[in-house]
Amino acid sequence: MPGVIIRGTGSYLPEAVLTNRDLSMMVDTSDEWIVTRTGIKERRIAPAGSAASDLGAAAARRACEAAGVEPGDLDLIVCATISGDQPYPSTACHIAARLGIPAIPAFDIQAACSGFLYALEVSRHLLKAGPYRRVLVVASECMSRLTDYTDRSSCVLLGDGAGAAVLERTETDGCGVLDCYLMADGRQAEILHLPAGGSRAQPSFETVERRLHFMRMEGGTLFRLAIEAMTEAGRILLERNGMTRDDLALVIPHQANMRIITAVARSLGVPMRKVFVNIAQYGNMSAACSAVALDEAVRSGAIAGGDLVLMVAFGAGLTWAGCLLRWQT
Ligand code: UT7
Numbered sequence: 247m248p249g250v251i252i253r254g255t256g257s258y259l260p261e262a263v264l265t266n267r268d269l270s271m272m273v274d275t276s277d278e279w280i281v282t283r284t285g286i287k288e289r290r291i292a293p294a295g296s297a298a299s300d301l302g303a304a305a306a307r308r309a310c311e312a313a314g315v316e317p318g319d320l321d322l323i324v325c326a327t328i329s330g331d332q333p334y335p336s337t338a339c340h341i342a343a344r345l346g347i348p349a350i351p352a353f354d355i356q357a358a359c360s361g362f363l364y365a366l367e368v369s370r371h372l373l374k375a376g377p378y379r380r381v382l383v384v385a386s387e388c389m390s391r392l393t394d395y396t397d398r399s400s401c402v403l404l405g406d407g408a409g410a411a412v413l414e415r416t417e418t419d420g421c422g423v424l425d426c427y428l429m430a431d432g433r434q435a436e437i438l439h440l441p442a443g444g445s446r447a448q449p450s451f452e453t454v455e456r457r458l459h460f461m462r463m464e465g466g467t468l469f470r471l472a473i474e475a476m477t478e479a480g481r482i483l484l485e486r487n488g489m490t491r492d493d494l495a496l497v498i499p500h501q502a503n504m505r506i507i508t509a510v511a512r513s514l515g516v517p518m519r520k521v522f523v524n525i526a527q528y529g530n531m532s533a534a535c536s537a538v539a540l541d542e543a544v545r546s547g548a549i550a551g552g553d554l555v556l557m558v559a560f561g562a563g564l565t566w567a568g569c570l571l572r573w574q575t
Pocket residue numbers: 274275276279280283284359398399400402438463464465466468469472502503530560561562
């Protein structure tokens with residue numbers, strides 16, 4: 247059976263930094279509250295006029311470079327985003343154009359913060375089944391565009407960024423993307439959503455006036471569910487692959503809140519020294535969190551050849567997911 251490896255990763259974070267101090271001048275909050283309740287110190291903001299495909303293409307170029315391939319060598323582009331350039335066409339199509347690829351299959355996946363892991367799983371199966379041999383998976387988000395900067399309970403959390411990975415089919419057994427777990431429960435869609443702009447509530451003066459084009463969330467409920475869901479994904483993946491937490495070299499959790507990350511580590515029984523954390527610098531970048539964290543872990547040497555890595559994520563949908571990787575030597 248052919249397997250699937252991650253040949254190279256890349257990421258791109260816009261230069262502009264929005265600090266807790268900046269936010270404290272916009273809403274009634276403080277650096278102390280944000281750091282103690284979330285662990286976030288700053289986040290990046292994409293420049294006006296730019297969009298998810300600009301960030302995504304920059305991350306993709308870096309992933310191709312790391313993989314030693316040209317954009318023209320790719321067979322398929324899959325992009326995970328909830329803050330794409332526009333409702334349609336897909337951000338994946340825009341990324342293909344920005345990479346200078348005139349003809350390639352390309353589509354988006356919408357699974358919110360779990361999107362990168364959903365995209366990995368879909369791409370893994372397309373690679374295994376053929377005819378694709380090399381897939382570019384991108385997760386790119388401009389969450390600042392969906393953020394209500396008058397709502398202190400959500401605006402402190404979100405940021406912009408993009409990550410990418412080049413996946414390839416391999417004949418080598420036991421390495422690469424070993425297994426993924428995907429789950430969703432649409433019954434609780436309303437606890438994290440963007441109320442208007444779709445076919446249920448099309449844009450109108452009223453939707454703009456009522457600020458319905460910004461994301462809404464029930465933070466407390468999400469907090470509890472995020473811990474349960476990411477723990478579930480991790481436990482199931484370890485169990486069904488006959489592995490234990492002691493086999494793990496690194497856990498890369500979705501970066502929504504530092505307290506969620508430590509609670510997930512605790513319930514999985516993994517020490518924090520084995521948990522990758524970059525939330526202080528970037529906040530929650532939805533699907534891009536997992537992709538950026540994976541790239542930073544690889545580039546910083548936090549992941550070495552032969553390491554078993556567990557990624558877990560949770561977000562709107564509700565969706566949650568996990569991925570077990572054996573990093574190739
Ligand atoms: O990717 C998945 C998407 N989202 C999440 O996973 C979010 C998960 N939830 C969270 O991270 C946390 O629930 C929050 C960070 C959103 C909120 O933290 P919390 O510890 O659950 O605070 P809370 O909502 O219980 O609010 C406590 C107090 C409230 O004041 P009162 O009612 O006790 O007077 C809030 O109004 O903190 C207040 N508060 C703030 N104060 C200063 C809420 N946001 C802020 C703020 N600055 N930015």
